[in-house]
Amino acid sequence: xxxxxxxxxxxxxxxTAARYAAMHGAEVLLLEEHASIGSPVGCTGLLSTRAVEExxxxxxxxxxxxxxxxxxxxxxxxxxxxxxxxxxxxxxxxRKNFDRTLAVMAVEEGVDLSLKTRAAGFEKGNSETGxxxxxxxxxxxxxxxLKILRSGKPETISASVVIGADGVKSQIANYAxxxxxxxxxxxxxxxxPYASEDSDFVELFPGSSAPGFFAWTVPLDEKVSRIGLALExxxxxxxxxxxxxxxxxxxKFLHKNPHVKARCSGGMLDFVLGGIPxxxxxxxxxxxxxxxxxxxxxxxxxxxxxxxxxxxxAKIAGKVAAEAALEGDTSAQRLSEYDRLWxxxxxxxxxxxxxxxxxxxxxxxNQLNELIGSLNTPSILNMITEYGDMDHxxxxxxxxxxxxxxxxxxxxxxxxxxxxx
Ligand SMILES: Cc1cc2nc3c(=O)[nH]c(=O)nc-3n(C[C@H](O)[C@H](O)[C@H](O)COP(=O)(O)OP(=O)(O)OC[C@H]3O[C@@H](n4cnc5c(N)ncnc54)[C@H](O)[C@@H]3O)c2cc1C
Numbered sequence: 001x002x003x004x005x006x007x008x009x010x011x012x013x014x015x016t017a018a019r020y021a022a023m024h025g026a027e028v029l030l031l032e033e034h035a036s037i038g039s040p041v042g043c044t045g046l047l048s049t050r051a052v053e054e055x056x057x058x059x060x061x062x063x064x065x066x067x068x069x070x071x072x073x074x075x076x077x078x079x080x081x082x083x084x085x086x087x088x089x090x091x092x093x094x095r096k097n098f099d100r101t102l103a104v105m106a107v108e109e110g111v112d113l114s115l116k117t118r119a120a121g122f123e124k125g126n127s128e129t130g131x132x133x134x135x136x137x138x139x140x141x142x143x144x145x146l147k148i149l150r151s152g153k154p155e156t157i158s159a160s161v162v163i164g165a166d167g168v169k170s171q172i173a174n175y176a177x178x179x180x181x182x183x184x185x186x187x188x189x190x191x192x193p194y195a196s197e198d199s200d201f202v203e204l205f206p207g208s209s210a211p212g213f214f215a216w217t218v219p220l221d222e223k224v225s226r227i228g229l230a231l232e233x234x235x236x237x238x239x240x241x242x243x244x245x246x247x248x249x250x251x252k253f254l255h256k257n258p259h260v261k262a263r264c265s266g267g268m269l270d271f272v273l274g275g276i277p278x279x280x281x282x283x284x285x286x287x288x289x290x291x292x293x294x295x296x297x298x299x300x301x302x303x304x305x306x307x308x309x310x311x312x313x314a315k316i317a318g319k320v321a322a323e324a325a326l327e328g329d330t331s332a333q334r335l336s337e338y339d340r341l342w343x344x345x346x347x348x349x350x351x352x353x354x355x356x357x358x359x360x361x362x363x364x365x366n367q368l369n370e371l372i373g374s375l376n377t378p379s380i381l382n383m384i385t386e387y388g389d390m391d392h393x394x395x396x397x398x399x400x401x402x403x404x405x406x407x408x409x410x411x412x413x414x415x416x417x418x419x420x421x
Contacts, residue, residue, distance in 0.1 A: 003029045003112075004325035005318070006146055006159035008119040008172050010037050013293030013310040014165030015102035016055060020318025021163070022109040026325055029157065030103070030111050031148065033118035038099030042274025044189060044218050044226050045093040046202065048390040051308035052091060055102060063097035065220045069200050074259060075372040076207035076365035083384050090202075090390060092218055092226075114150065119166065121147040122175045123156060140331035144288040160325035161335070163290045163317050165310075168275040170295035176286045181277035181297035185213055185304065188246035189228025191270035195263045196222050205260075207368045209253045211235050212361040213304070217260065224269065227260070229253060230276055230304055232361055246273070276304040278357065280350055284342070285335040292317040298342070300391065301350065301357035308391050309350070313342040352394040352420055359416050374412035380405050394420070 005021040007014045010032035018030040034040075046068070052059055059067075067088040073081040107113050123145035143158040164172025173180050197203075199219040206214040212232020217225045229249055254264055277297040284296040292298070293310035300309060320338040324330045363371065375384070383403060387396040400409055401417050410417060 001029075001155070002143070002158040003027050004160045005029075005163060005321045006031065006144075006157055006161075007111075007163040007165055007318075008146075009033075009164070009166035009293075009295070010099070010103050010106075010113065010115075011165060011167060011293065011310075012055065012099055012102050012307050013295075013314045014163070015099065015106045016311050016314035017163045017165055017292055017318040017321070018111045019102075019106040019109045020315045021322040022106065022111050022318075024319050024322035024326075026322035028106075028111045028322075029159075030106060030113045031117045031119055032113070032115050035116050037103045037115070038096035040272075041095040041099070042187070042189075042272050043095045044216065044228060045095045045098070046090050046218050046305065047093055047098075047307050048090045048305070049088060050391050051305070051311065054308050054311040056105075057098075057101060059091055060101075063093045063101055064091045065094060066092040066199060068092065068202055068219070070202075072197065072201050072203045073372060074203060074205045075369045076205075076209070077369040078259075079369065079373055079376065081372050081376050081381075082201075083381065083388060084201075085388060086385055089388075092220055117148055117150045119146055119162075119172060119175075120149050120154070121171075123147060137331065140287045141329050141334075142288075143330075159288070160328075160330050161288055161290065161321040163292060163321055164295045165291075165293050165314065165317075166295055168277050168294040170291065172289065173281070173291050173295055176289040176291070178281060178283055178286060178289075178291065181279065181281055181294070183233060183278045183297075184275040185230040185233055185278055186246045187228060187230035187272075187274050187276050187304065188250050189226055189272040189274075190250070190268045191220070191224060191226050192268050193223060193265045194219070194225035194227060194260075195265070196225060197263070203259075205229075205253070205257065206360060207363075207365045209257060210249060213357075215249075215253050215257075217263075226270075227254065227264070228272070276306070278304075279354055280343075280347070284339050285332055287332045288330045288335075290317045290321055290335055290338050292342075296342075298346065298350070301353040302393050303390060305390065309346055312345055313338075316341045316345075349392055349394055352397070355416075355420055356393060356397070359413075371412050374408060377405070377408075379403075380409075397421075 215229035299306035
């Protein structure tokens with residue numbers, strides 16, 4: 001079997017990349033190892049309005065449970081910073097239905113979709129690593145022989161370009177000799193009965209509830225929320241249980257945080273474990289291969305959200321893969337166009353996000369109390385309302401830096417703000 005482009009992984013990024021490759025004239029196969037699209041899913045499903053737009057979808061009852069317009073940021077000491085965006089800023093979605101909608105759009109564009117089909121390796125000669133000798137230009141553009149298991153049966157598919165959209169544990173990244181994202185935050189989440197203070201707002205809890213990142217509640221409605229947290233990788237122990245496991249942090253958060261404890265009536269409707277890659281891969285291409293989405297580490301370091309950035313990159317990946325395949329030049333050099341273009345759109349924001357992530361993640365509870373306290377003034381809250389942007393936090397940081405509040409903020413943030421730009 002031979003295709004111009006084979007996309008591995010039918011998550012939001014894979015379906016979007018496949019659709020874009022087909023739109024640009026390629027014969028495309030989209031592989032998904034599971035028997036169902038969008039299941040199992042490791043996600044809170046909080047998508048900015050821009051993320052939904054980037055996926056070229058209109059918000060619809062088919063996948064939207066709730067809309068939110070802001071966040072209550074709870075300092076470890078109990079003080080609450082109310083951030084009101086005044087209009088819908090994000091949707092809380094069913095990822096299963098969202099992913100399916102995107103897969104349907106890909107199929108409608110002519111993509112062949114194969115479920116229960118797992119990419120299981122490249123045949124020798126495709127990896128950059130191995131022989132050590134320089135490969136000829138012809139070899140660099142030779143098709144990738146992708147080994148797959150379709151319903152458990154081995155086959156080999158020939159692909160001019162393989163797009164690895166196979167998530168945070170990407171095997172395609174390994175087969176291509178690039179390796180998986182280096183820094184992965186372990187995340188955990190339940191869906192549970194929770195009496196929301198206001199279901200138009202998410203709640204964020206930075207500090208020792210979730211060292212290195214934050215804990216959250218995201219309302220599906222006024223009675224049920226997704227409650228979870230992610231941790232800096234060095235903190236959580238690897239085996240998933242024990243004192244420093246994500247589970248033990250979540251239990252403490254549910255039973256010891258007075259705000260959460262008072263609203264949680266116990267019980268659980270869903271349970272999710274997953275990794276959030278923080279920091280993009282240094283390289284997202286090799287001969288005949290592109291990486292996109294979590295496989296490329298394209299998530300936002302400030303929020304862990306990966307749909308907006310992943311969809312942005314997926315569209316470029318699909319287009320570049322199709323054009324390169326049809327031109328007959330799928331060498332790493334030709335495919336590097338993708339790396340250049342997605343970084344042009346996202347790299348600066350991801351870099352600033354990484355600095356914010358590292359700075360906030362290292363603050364002690366008392367420092368966070370102080371910082372959140374110093375932001376809790378009407379003029380700063382107005383600026384956050386006006387310029388706060390889930391996908392581009394740098395816009396707000398820049399405005400804050402050069403505002404009339406700059407002296408107060410410089411005091412709160414120390415020299416950190418100066419290192420951002
Ligand atoms: C706890 C948690 C909460 C999150 N909350 C949010 C949020 O609120 N908003 C947000 O924007 N992001 C969130 N994220 C991040 C978001 O889930 C990811 O960024 C997003 O799913 C990435 O999409 P993707 O298509 O790259 O990968 P995935 O959605 O992981 O899809 C990869 C697909 O590839 C398939 N696959 C893997 N290996 C193979 C193989 N060898 N062969 C065939 N198929 C394969 C998988 O089955 C899967 O379907 C969260 C993540 C976690 C862990």
